[in-house]
Amino acid sequence: MSYLQISRVGKTFARGASSTEVLRNIDLEIEQGEFVSIIGHSGCGKSTLLNLIAGLTEVTTGGIILENAEVNAPGPDRAVVFQNHSLLPWLTVYENVNLAVAKVFGRTKTPAQRHSWIMDNLNLVQMAHARDKRPTEISGGMKQRVGIARALAMEPKILLLDEPFGALDALTRAHLQDQMMDIHQRLGNTMIMITHDVDEAVLLSDRIVMMTNGPAATIGEVLAVPLNRPRRRLELATDRTYLRCREAVLKFLYERHRFVEAA
Structure with a gap:
């Protein structure tokens, strides 16, 4: 069994007689020491998924298992x-x-x-x-x-990052991204990060989870980022693998943006 296993997870929020299905059938396995980014358009349930893993919100259907223990409440792990x-x-x-x-x-x-x-x-x-x-x-x-x-x-067993650099200026953001890569390299932590930034996701991640549009969002694609570590952002600027991964994420997001406009 994987270190973190998310099995057929769904989340529906109810208010009075109405309800909104935010996530549907989320299946994802994460290995110990992986750095995984979750990306998608606003309203696709990224932060909701992170809160489910953190135990801050209860799942409606399915389950989450961390190192053979069910996640159903917050904890220091x-x-x-x-x-x-x-x-x-x-x-x-x-x-x-x-x-x-x-x-x-x-x-x-x-x-x-x-x-x-x-x-x-x-x-x-x-x-x-x-x-x-x-x-x-x-x-x-x-x-x-x-x-x-x-x-x-x-x-903690897992460090959960909800757009941790989103409010920072570009230079500070780049510096903290480099520092986060260094920390991950040294400690080998399992990290899951929510981001809207394609370059950030490709630079930091081992895999990128791309969400479909909400409501009832699910995982559309999972992209492996086969770049050696440690990574140097200036060297990656012209790296073919980096550019291919970046293009794949942009293409996915662009197609989803077209669906939003069509709706």
Whole structure:
């Protein structure tokens, strides 16, 4: 059995007498250590699928199995990084990460071990120098790095990323993409990322899951990205495999956009 198995998952939201089927028959298997991106037009249920994996939303039909255990509630084995960093403004960088560490390791690590673990994760995202600053004193990119450090400090089985770089400027976004590739290379985490950015998906992913349009969206295609790691964005700019994968995703999205316009 795969590390993460999503079997015939559907999600319907009900409001009074009306209901909306957002996802239908989602079948997907993800191996340990994979980086998988999910892409599709707005309203195709990408974030809903991520919330189902996180246990933040209950499935309507089907099931999700992570390492032989059913996913039916939130848990520290699945950490989520949202587009909004969600840092508590009255706490320092260090204290924001400590919230997660104390929750997960409060009974299994000594105070000295927890401190060392917090600093290890801040160093991983190059934010140890700002440990005593509050969110209002650092940039948007730095806040997102702290959010990533907080998620990684939970030592999750899967890191779930919901458009984590969507609100950042292009240069900061590129820098964090490179940093995320480095973290994935070093730690071997299983990562699932929602994105609207085709280049981001191809650059970071082992596979790209392309969703059909909603409502009742499902998986249209799954594209393998056979690019060696580590990856260098400047070298990939003219790489034939990179360009072929990029073209395949764009073609899929363009065809779906035509269906939206026709409707």
